[in-house]
Structures are given as C-alpha cells and as structure tokens.
Amino acid sequence: MTAMNKAMSGEMSQAAPDLKGGDGNDTKSILLVGVGGQGTILASKILTIGLMEAGFDVKMSEIHGMSQRGGSVSSHVRYGRKVCSPVIEKGTADMIVAFEKMEALRYLDYLKKDGILVTNSEEIPSMSVITGQEAYPNDVLEELAKSCRNRVVKAAAMAAELGNPKTANIILLGTIIKSMGLEGIDWDKILEGNIKPQFVEINKKAIKVGMQAV
Amino acid sequence: MKKLMTGDEAIARGAYEAGVLFASAYPGTPSTEILENISGYEEIVAEWSPNEKVALESAIGAAVAGARSMVSMKHVGVNVAADPLFTWAYMGVNGGNVIVTADEPGMFSSQNEQDNRNYAKAAKLAMFEPADSQECLDMVKAAYELSEGYDTPVMIRMTTRVCHSKSIVEPGERVDVPIKTWEKNPAKYVCLPAVSRKLRVKLEERLQKLAAYSEESPFNVVELADDAAASCVAAAGQSVAGQSAAGGSDAAEVKKRIGVIASGISYFHAKEVFGSGVSYLKLGFTHPLPAGMVKSFCEGLDKVYIIEENDPYIEEFVRRQGVNCEIIGKNVFPSYGEMTSDVIRACAFGEKKQVFTPDAGKVIARAPSFCAGCPHRGLFYRLGKRKDIMISGDIGCYTLAAGAPYKAMDSTVCMGASISVGHGAQKVFNMTEKPRRVVTVLGDSTFLHTGVNSLINTVYNNSNTVNIILDNRITGMTGHQQNPGSGYNAKGEPAPMVNIEELVRAIGVKHVKVIDPNDLSAVDDALDECLKLEEPSVIITRWPCALKKFSKEDKAEFSPLFTTRNKVDAERCIGCRACLRCGCPAMSYDAASKTVVIKAEQCLGCNVCAQICPKDAIVKA
Numbered sequence: 065m066t067a068m069n070k071a072m073s074g075e076m077s078q079a080a081p082d083l084k085g086g087d088g089n090d091t092k093s094i095l096l097v098g099v100g101g102q103g104t105i106l107a108s109k110i111l112t113i114g115l116m117e118a119g120f121d122v123k124m125s126e127i128h129g130m131s132q133r134g135g136s137v138s139s140h141v142r143y144g145r146k147v148c149s150p151v152i153e154k155g156t157a158d159m160i161v162a163f164e165k166m167e168a169l170r171y172l173d174y175l176k177k178d179g180i181l182v183t184n185s186e187e188i189p190s191m192s193v194i195t196g197q198e199a200y201p202n203d204v205l206e207e208l209a210k211s212c213r214n215r216v217v218k219a220a221a222m223a224a225e226l227g228n229p230k231t232a233n234i235i236l237l238g239t240i241i242k243s244m245g246l247e248g249i250d251w252d253k254i255l256e257g258n259i260k261p262q263f264v265e266i267n268k269k270a271i272k273v274g275m276q277a278v
Numbered sequence: 279m280k281k282l283m284t285g286d287e288a289i290a291r292g293a294y295e296a297g298v299l300f301a302s303a304y305p306g307t308p309s310t311e312i313l314e315n316i317s318g319y320e321e322i323v324a325e326w327s328p329n330e331k332v333a334l335e336s337a338i339g340a341a342v343a344g345a346r347s348m349v350s351m352k353h354v355g356v357n358v359a360a361d362p363l364f365t366w367a368y369m370g371v372n373g374g375n376v377i378v379t380a381d382e383p384g385m386f387s388s389q390n391e392q393d394n395r396n397y398a399k400a401a402k403l404a405m406f407e408p409a410d411s412q413e414c415l416d417m418v419k420a421a422y423e424l425s426e427g428y429d430t431p432v433m434i435r436m437t438t439r440v441c442h443s444k445s446i447v448e449p450g451e452r453v454d455v456p457i458k459t460w461e462k463n464p465a466k467y468v469c470l471p472a473v474s475r476k477l478r479v480k481l482e483e484r485l486q487k488l489a490a491y492s493e494e495s496p497f498n499v500v501e502l503a504d505d506a507a508a509s510c511v512a513a514a515g516q517s518v519a520g521q522s523a524a525g526g527s528d529a530a531e532v533k534k535r536i537g538v539i540a541s542g543i544s545y546f547h548a549k550e551v552f553g554s555g556v557s558y559l560k561l562g563f564t565h566p567l568p569a570g571m572v573k574s575f576c577e578g579l580d581k582v583y584i585i586e587e588n589d590p591y592i593e594e595f596v597r598r599q600g601v602n603c604e605i606i607g608k609n610v611f612p613s614y615g616e617m618t619s620d621v622i623r624a625c626a627f628g629e630k631k632q633v634f635t636p637d638a639g640k641v642i643a644r645a646p647s648f649c650a651g652c653p654h655r656g657l658f659y660r661l662g663k664r665k666d667i668m669i670s671g672d673i674g675c676y677t678l679a680a681g682a683p684y685k686a687m688d689s690t691v692c693m694g695a696s697i698s699v700g701h702g703a704q705k706v707f708n709m710t711e712k713p714r715r716v717v718t719v720l721g722d723s724t725f726l727h728t729g730v731n732s733l734i735n736t737v738y739n740n741s742n743t744v745n746i747i748l749d750n751r752i753t754g755m756t757g758h759q760q761n762p763g764s765g766y767n768a769k770g771e772p773a774p775m776v777n778i779e780e781l782v783r784a785i786g787v788k789h790v791k792v793i794d795p796n797d798l799s800a801v802d803d804a805l806d807e808c809l810k811l812e813e814p815s816v817i818i819t820r821w822p823c824a825l826k827k828f829s830k831e832d833k834a835e836f837s838p839l840f841t842t843r844n845k846v847d848a849e850r851c852i853g854c855r856a857c858l859r860c861g862c863p864a865m866s867y868d869a870a871s872k873t874v875v876i877k878a879e880q881c882l883g884c885n886v887c888a889q890i891c892p893k894d895a896i897v898k899a
Contacts, residue, residue: 122446123443147445
C-alpha cells in the first residue's frame with residue numbers, strides 16, 4: 065500500500081492529509097521561505113521526491129535568477145491526488161517553514177487560518193541593515209505570535225550539535241514531515257537516493273531531530 | 279520511470295527523445311537550464327553562442343543541412359534574433375526546427391515583460407504553449423513532426439512558472455532521426471526579393487493548413503463542466519463564478535453555462551479558482567488559433583472568461599469571431615504580471631483568501647546584493663564616489679550597483695547597450711559648455727554578446743567614453759555558463775579563448791588598462807587617467823567571480839584566489855562603520871561591542887574593506 069493510499073484510508077497519523085478528492089480541493093500546500101544560500105531548494109527537492117514516490121501528484125515552484133544573490137527566496141510545494149497550479153494562493157498554505165525569522169513575517173500572508181508556522185530563530189541582516197539604512201526589528205517573533213501559533217526552532221544550534229551546520233535545512237524538513245503527517249514515507253531511502261553518500265547518515269539524524277522539535 | 283522535472287529539463291528531454299542533433303542558446307533567465315540540460319546528452323551537439331541571433335542562425339544552418347535543431351532563449355533574446363526569425367519562416371525547414379522563447383510575466387529577472395506570442399503571429403510561425411513539464415516534453419516531440427510535416431519553424435512559448443516549476447514527467451526513449459539530404463535549392467533558401475515574393479504566398483497557404491491543424495490538435499481540448507462538481511459547489515451556496523448561487527440544480531445549470539478559455543500556466547491558475555463545475559477550452563497550440571473550436575465552445579455559454587498572461591492575444595481573436603456570450607478579459611484582468619489564482623479571484627470576484635496581514639513597517643527589504651568576495655565590489659565602491667559623470671550600465675549581476683550603497687548606475691536598457699547609449703550621451707554632453715564625462719560598464723559575456731559592435735561604433739565615430747569591461751571569467755548572473763572568453767565550451771571541454779585586451783586594441787582603442795578591481799588605488803588611478811583622455815579608452819577589470827568553479831588557468835593566473843580571510847582587530851576598530859559602505863554581506867555592526875564584525879565562514883579575503891578602514895583595523899585572519 066502506498067503512503068498516499070494509507071493517508072487516504074486514514075491509516076497514517078492524525079495529521080494525515082484529508083484527501084477527499086473531487087474539486088481539486090484535496091491539495092496540500094507548503095511554503096518554504098528563507099534567504100538565498102540557506103538550502104531551501106535542497107529541502108524542497110527531498111520533500112517533493114518523497115511525496116512523488118509515495119504516489120502523490122506533486123508540483124513545486126521556485127524563482128531563480130537575481131534572487132540567488134542574498135535575496136529573499138521561496139519554494140512552493142503542492143501535493144494531492146491531482147494538483148492544478150504550482151503556485152500557492154495567499155491565505156491557503158497549510159504550512160509555512162521560515163528558514164529565517166524575517167522571512168516568516170514577509171510571507172505570513174500566505175498562511176491559512178489554523179495553518180502551521182514553523183520559524184527558525186536565525187537572524188540574517190539584509191544589505192539595508194548592514195549599511196545602516198534600516199534596523200532589524202527586535203520583536204519579529206512577538207509580531208508573529210500576535211497572528212498565529214508559531215513554533216520556533218533553533219535549527220542552527222541543533223545542526224551545530226549534530227556536527228554540521230549545513231544540516232539546518234534538513235532539520236527544518238523534519239518539522240514539515242512531522243507537522244504534515246508524512247512519517248509514513250521512507251525518508252531514509254529518499255535521502256540515500258538523492259544526496260552524497262558521506263552526508264546520508266547525518267541527514268537521517270537531522271530529519272529525526274527536526275521531527276522531535278515540533 | 280516517473281521523474282520530477284522542471285519545464286526546462288523536460289524541454290531538454292523532449293529534444294533528446296525527438297532525435298535532435300544540434301542545439302544552441304545564449305543564457306538568460308528563465309531559459310538557461312534548457313541548453314544546460316541538453317549539454318548532458320552526448321548525442322546532441324550543444325553550443326553556447328555569443329548572442330541569440332548567432333544561436334538562431336546556427337540552428338537554421340543545422341536544420342537546412344538536414345538535422346533536427348533547437349534554439350532556446352529568454353523573451354528579450356528573441357528581439358536580438360528577430361532579424362533571421364522572420365525570413366526563416368519564409369524559407370521553411372529541411373530537418374525540423376524549434377525555437378523556445380521563455381517569457382517573464384512578473385519580471386523576476388528581466389528588464390521588461392514583452393509577450394512573445396506576438397512574435398509567432400508577426401513572423402507567421404506555428405506556436406505551442408505548454409502548461410506543465412509533461413506537456414513541455416510532449417509538445418517538443420509534436421513540434422518536430424509538425425515542423426517537418428508543414429515545412430515550418432515552430433515556436434514554443436514558455437513562461438517563468440512553466441520553466442522553473444517541477445511536475446511529474448514520464449520520460450520515453452530517444453528516436454534516432456537520420457540527417458536528411460541537403461540539395462541545392464535557391465528557390466527555397468536564397469531569399470532574394472523574387473524568391474521571397476513567391477515564398478510569401480506559400481507562407482499564407484501554410485498558415486491556412488496550420489489553422490486546420492489547430493482545430494484538430496490534441497493540445498487544444500474542451501473539458502465540459504463536471505455535473506457533480508457544478509451541483510456540489512452550487513449546493514454549498516458558494517458564489518458561483520460571479521453568480522449568487524440560489525442553491526440546487528438551477529445554480530448548477532447557471533454554472534454550466536460559464537466557460538473559461540486559457541493557455542499555458544494560466545489554465546492551471548484558473549482551474550484553482552473556477553474548479554471543475556465550469557467548462558474549459560484549454561489551448562496548447564496557439565498560433566494559428568482554432569476559430570471553429572472557439573465558436574462552438576462559446577455557443578450556449580452565457581459568459582466566457584479569458585485567462586491569459588500579459589497581452590489580450592487570445593481575447594482579441596475571440597472577440598473577432600463575433601461570439602454571442604459575454605466576454606470577460608482584460609476589461610477585468612490586468613495585462614501585466616502573473617495571472618495567479620489570487621489575481622484571478624480578486625479581479626473576477628473581488629474576493630481574497632488572505633487572513634494574516636503582517637505589519638508592513640516591520641518587514642525589512644531584502645534585495646539581492648553582491649556576494650562576499652564579488653570582484654564588482656571594489657570597482658563600484660570607488661566609481662560611485664565620482665562626481666560629474668554619467669554611468670551607462672548593462673545587463674548582469676553588476677546592475678545591482680544601481681542601488682545602495684553604490685548608486686553607481688544611471689541607465690540600463692538591454693544587452694550591450696551600455697557602450698552605445700554612453701556614446702550617444704557623450705556626444706551630446708560634448709556639445710555643452712562643461713561636458714559631463716560618460717563611463718560605460720558591462721561584463722565579459724555581455725561585451726562579447728553585442729558590446730563589441732557598440733565599441734566599434736565608439737571608436738569609428740570618434741567618441742571619448744571610458745568603457746569598463748568587468749571580466750569575471752564567466753557568465754555570472756545566469757549561474758556560470760561558459761562563453762567565448764572563458765576558455766571552455768558548453769560541454770565543459772577546453773575551447774579557444776577570446777583575448778579581450780587584443781580584441782579591443784584591434785578595434786582601434788589605443789588606451790587599454792587591465793587592472794585588479796580589488797585594488798582600490800589601481801581602480802582610482804585607471805579612472806583618473808582615462809577620464810582625462812580626449813579619445814576612447816577601455817579598462818578591463820580582471821578577477822574571477824567568487825562563486826565560480828575555478829579552472830586550472832584561473833588558479834595559475836590569480837593569487838590569492840579567495841584563500842585568505844579578513845578579521846577586525848577590535849582594539850583598533852573605532853566603530854565608524856566606513857567599511858560597511860562597501861556593501862559586503864559578510865560584515866555587520868555589533869551594537870554591544872560597538873565594532874564591526876566579519877563572519878569568518880563568509881569572508882573570502884578580497885581585502886576591499888581593509889583598504890577603506892581609516893584605522894587599519896581590518897587585518898588578515
């Protein structure tokens with residue numbers, strides 16, 4: 065039985081996607097946001113391959129080009145029986161994972177009512193902050209808490225503890241897996257097939273650390 | 279085996295499966311990955327051309343000689359290639375030819391958002407518009423059959439969301455297509471007026487045949503309203519496509535009399551909003567458009583929504599057919615930007631799903647900036663401090679110098695324009711009492727694209743501009759593609775290398791300086807010297823892009839090649855923050871210690887900041 069079938073027959077965890085079929089409204093939407101260079105693209109690649117192998121229709125959209133140069137980046141991931149648009153509509157994301165806290169605030173308008181927000185506590189100053197044109201506000205997390213329940217994750221510290229700061233993106237992927245009820249997918253196998261052998265073991269641990277963090 | 283592919287990867291896969299033997303391109307977002315992926319197939323000759331005109335002409339030659347060929351470019355690249363494009367349509371093909379244009383509704387990485395469907399119409403080409411990656415692959419294969427069957431070049435119009443979105447693709451096998459025989463045929467391939475007058479008539483005949491194909495194309499499909507979905511949504515009492523639903527079967531009937539006509543990605547965005555309860559005419563073959571299909575689709579409908587990005591290309595066609603139903607198009611939807619579900623919903627129904635509105639005052643801007651170690655930093659930091667000059671810029675990462683903290687760019691038009699726009703400006707400034715001096719700036723790849731022609735003009739017409747070529751040894755902004763000056767080709771094999779210094783001397787520039795842009799006094803000295811001249815000059819700033827995979831030639835020529843790091847000596851730092859004005863993302867001000875700190879994991883030791891510090895507080899780590 066594929067993970068999608070399991071999900072549809074209610075055998076997965078209680079957070080399993082509720083796939084009713086019909087008018088395209090079973091599609092789930094996850095938005096990954098961050099700063100160029102934080103690894104959002106790899107995290108969404110692993111996520112989408114896992115979803116595809118579990119039998120879901122999957123679409124992902126991201127913007128390349130000038131945004132690579134330290135700009136704000138976003139990856140839209142959508143999955144279900146049959147996905148139409150690859151782009152998430154504002155106010156409809158089931159989950160937002162912000163790799164940097166200011167980016168959570170920037171994209172908060174994509175989250176649906178009762179949607180899940182996970183924010184990495186990392187703070188990356190933009191060029192306007194570095195050159196002194198703007199100040200980085202010190203109450204970003206408080207501002208987020210005004211709108212919705214925000215699960216703050218210290219992914220950078222957890223990654224350092226694991227022994228490789230670059231695993232922060234996979235820790236954040238772990239928070240998605242747990243929050244969206246995707247534990248039924250064999251993520252170890254997906255990692256083995258898609259990243260360099262020497263990084264597989266540490267990233268398997270990173271996913272588990274992330275799952276425990278939310 | 280099923281695979282997740284971007285549209286660009288699927289186009290490349292389609293070219294492979296269709297038996298393409300020759301592919302050419304100039305990099306440009308969002309089209310770049312097409313040729314990058316094609317270059318991985320050893321059966322296909324894959325080339326980076328110096329510009330899009332050359333790329334198309336090479337693909338024309340390959341097709342005339344009998345092979346299936348592909349050329350890909352971003353939307354503005356078609357402007358460069360437009361000269362051969364229009365006459366190529368007259369000639370027709372031998373081996374099939376496909377031209378991929380990647381348009382940018384929303385302008386994520388472009389200077390305009392022109393709608394290149396107008397090119398298919400103006401040049402009288404057949405055109406496909408894929409909506410997802412599987413269609414990219416299928417349409418490429420169909421395009422080659424059509425190209426050879428109807429003796430026409432075929433355009434495939436992509437958009438950013440099709441190019442860069444991933445969706446599931448079922449790849450197939452490659453079919454080897456033998457090279458067709460070339461025969462001398464001046465009545466087809468030599469476009470003299472007498473020949474072209476005959477080909478012009480044939481072109482109209484071909485368009486009529488293609489219009490008939492359009493009516494039967496498997497890529498133009500009607501999806502009738504799903505009864506169940508129509509009544510399900512209607513019964514729930516939701517507003518149905520602008521009609522207030524009374525509930526029950528009446529509302530379902532109303533909904534079934536609503537239609538949507540859409541092409542490309544707009545079809546999927548529309549389906550999110552309208553669901554399955556309305557009927558769709560999904561258009562994948564969009565030049566020529568199917569008149570009969572449009573008329574019969576609209577019959578019996580009360581209202582038809584036409585969802586398309588940018589120009590009212592389909593809408594104008596539908597209106598000309600004199601259909602009886604109400605047409606909702608650009609009178610309601612914008613002719614700019616993307617037609618995402620949010621935009622459709624807001625324009626058609628005045629609704630939005632957004633629930634959270636963050637305090638805009640708390641959201642700081644995060645624009646892209648020069649990377650740590652970027653060789654453009656030193657040059658623009660000093661250039662931006664010059665008064666009484668105009669800086670004529672170009673297309674590349676260095677266009678970011680227009681913003682803070684450098685503010686070192688006064689115009690940007692298109693590829694190669696810096697030198698020629700600067701030339702015209704200098705000629706006029708020279709007519710004034712106190713002539714302002716013009717400095718032009720462009721990259722190595724942009725110089726070889728079309729900047730060379732402009733520099734010939736500057737010398738020939740006796741100008742005195744200062745022209746800076748930022749030679750970072752690669753095509754940077756699009757993600758590191760080789761070019762004729764980099765010493766390698768699209769397949770990564772060693773290739774002859776243009777010597778830019780010798781080239782500009784051969785053009786007739788007598789004053790040429792090659793400098794290290796990380797050396798601020800060398801930048802100042804070169805500018806001082808060149809700005810005094812009454813003749814044109816060229817400054818070549820030669821240092822590799824910090825993100826580049828360095829070649830053995832780079833390692834031999836440049837030292838230290840990002841192997842050192844800088845740090846701040848906190849004892850000597852007075853917290854004046856002068857160094858931060860070089861705009862380096864590795865640096866920040868620490869309010870607690872009142873000193874600047876350099877992130878060791880980001881710093882690449884370019885040393886620009888150390889030369890700015892008035893207290894010599896920035897040292898090697």
